[in-house]
Amino acid sequence: MELSTPIEYIKGIGPERAKLIKSVLDIHKVEDFMTFYPIRYIDKSKIFKVGELAEISNEIPLKGRITDIQEVAYAKGRRMVAKFRDETGTMELVWFKYSKWMKEQIPLNTEVIIFGRVQVFNNVFSMAHPEIEKNENKDNSATLLPVYPGSEKLTKRGINNRLFQNVLLDIVANIPSFIEENLPAGLMKGLKLISRVEACQNIHFPKNMQWQKAADRRLKFEEAFFFQLGYGLKKKHNKTSSLGNPFPLVGDYFNGFYENNLPFDLTNAQKRVLKEIRNDMKLPVQMNRLLQGDVGSGKTMVALLSMLIALDNGFQSCLMAPTEILAQQHFNGISDLLYGTGVEVKLL
Numbered sequence: 001m002e003l004s005t006p007i008e009y010i011k012g013i014g015p016e017r018a019k020l021i022k023s024v025l026d027i028h029k030v031e032d033f034m035t036f037y038p039i040r041y042i043d044k045s046k047i048f049k050v051g052e053l054a055e056i057s058n059e060i061p062l063k064g065r066i067t068d069i070q071e072v073a074y075a076k077g078r079r080m081v082a083k084f085r086d087e088t089g090t091m092e093l094v095w096f097k098y099s100k101w102m103k104e105q106i107p108l109n110t111e112v113i114i115f116g117r118v119q120v121f122n123n124v125f126s127m128a129h130p131e132i133e134k135n136e137n138k139d140n141s142a143t144l145l146p147v148y149p150g151s152e153k154l155t156k157r158g159i160n161n162r163l164f165q166n167v168l169l170d171i172v173a174n175i176p177s178f179i180e181e182n183l184p185a186g187l188m189k190g191l192k193l194i195s196r197v198e199a200c201q202n203i204h205f206p207k208n209m210q211w212q213k214a215a216d217r218r219l220k221f222e223e224a225f226f227f228q229l230g231y232g233l234k235k236k237h238n239k240t241s242s243l244g245n246p247f248p249l250v251g252d253y254f255n256g257f258y259e260n261n262l263p264f265d266l267t268n269a270q271k272r273v274l275k276e277i278r279n280d281m282k283l284p285v286q287m288n289r290l291l292q293g294d295v296g297s298g299k300t301m302v303a304l305l306s307m308l309i310a311l312d313n314g315f316q317s318c319l320m321a322p323t324e325i326l327a328q329q330h331f332n333g334i335s336d337l338l339y340g341t342g343v344e345v346k347l348l
Contacts, residue, residue, distance in 0.1 A: 003031040038146035042115050045143040051088025061115045092126040111135040144206050168204045175200050193218045238286045247281040251312035
C-alpha cells in the first residue's frame with residue numbers, strides 16, 4: 001500500500017464500491033482517505049445504560065443487543081422498529097427511512113454499541129436512525145471510535161462507518177512509512193506541536209480527547225502555515241521578479257480634482273494613507289494594501305484619488321464592488337464627483 005494506491009485495491013472496497021465512493025466523496029487514492037477526517041467520535045469509555053436514561057440533547061452510546069425487528073405501518077407509510085435491550089431495560093430503535101438491505105444488515109442477538117440521540121415517545125425511550133457497531137474493534141485499547149461522513153446512497157451499498165473504520169485502521173497502521181515530518185523541530189518545540197505522524201494517527205483513532213485536540217491543532221497549524229508560506233513567497237516574487245508599471249506623476253487630474261471638486265477636507269488619517277499610497281504607486285511593484293475604516297469614513301474618496309493618479313500616468317482604473325447594487329451606487333457617486341472634469345466613468 002502506498003499513498004498513490006487507488007482505492008479499488010484497498011481491502012474491503014473493490015471496483016464497484018470504489019466507483020461509488022469516488023463519485024460521492026471524491027476519494028480516489030489512499031492519500032485522500034488520510035484527509036477524510038471524522039466528524040465526531042463515539043466515546044466507549046462512558047457507555048450509558050437503558051435504566052439510567054433521560055431525554056438529553058447529546059448523542060450517546062449504549063451497549064446491548066437488538067432482539068427484534070418489525071415493520072410497522074402508520075399514516076404516512078411504514079417505519080422499521082427494533083427492540084434494544086441491556087441488563088437494565090429495553091428501548092426502541094426507529095428508522096423512518098430504510099431499505100431491505102439495511103434491515104438484513106442489522107445484527108440480531110449480538111452485542112452491539114448503538115450511538116444517537118435519545119428521545120421519549122409515548123413514555124418510551126427511543127433512538128431514531130442510530131449508528132450501530134458490533135462490539136469488536138481491532139484496536140481493543142481504543143476508547144474513541146471515529147464517525148465519518150456518509151450518505152444514504154453509500155449506506156444502501158454497504159459503505160458505512162464500519163467499513164471506513166476498517167479501511168482507516170489499515171491505512172493508519174502504515175502512516176509511519178507513508179509520510180515524513182514537514183515542520184522544523186525548533187518550530188514544533190516552541191509551539192508544542194505533536195509530530196505529523198502522531199497527528200495523522202490521532203485524528204482518526206485518538207488515544208484520548210487530549211490527543212485528538214493536539215492532532216486537530218497540529219493539522220490546522222500545518223495547513224495555515226503552508227498557506228501563509230506560499231503567500232509570502234508569492235508576495236516576495238511579485239516585489240522582486242514581477243515588475244509592473246510605476247505611476248510617478250501626480251498631475252492635472254489629481255490636482256484639479258483635489259483643488260476644485262473635493263467636497264470636503266481630508267482628515268489627517270486620510271492624508272497620511274494617501275501619502276503612503278502615492279509612495280507605493282511610484283514603484284514598479286504590485287501594491288497590496290488593506291484600507292480599514294468605518295462606514296462613511298471616506299475610504300471610497302481615497303480610492304478615487306488613487307485612481308486619478310493612475311489616470312495622470314496614462315492608465316485606466318477599475319473600482320470593483322462585491323454586489324451589483326453597490327457597484328451602481330459607486331458609479332452614481334463617482335460620476336457626480338467627477339462631473340465637469342472630463343474624466344469618463346462607465347459602469348461595467
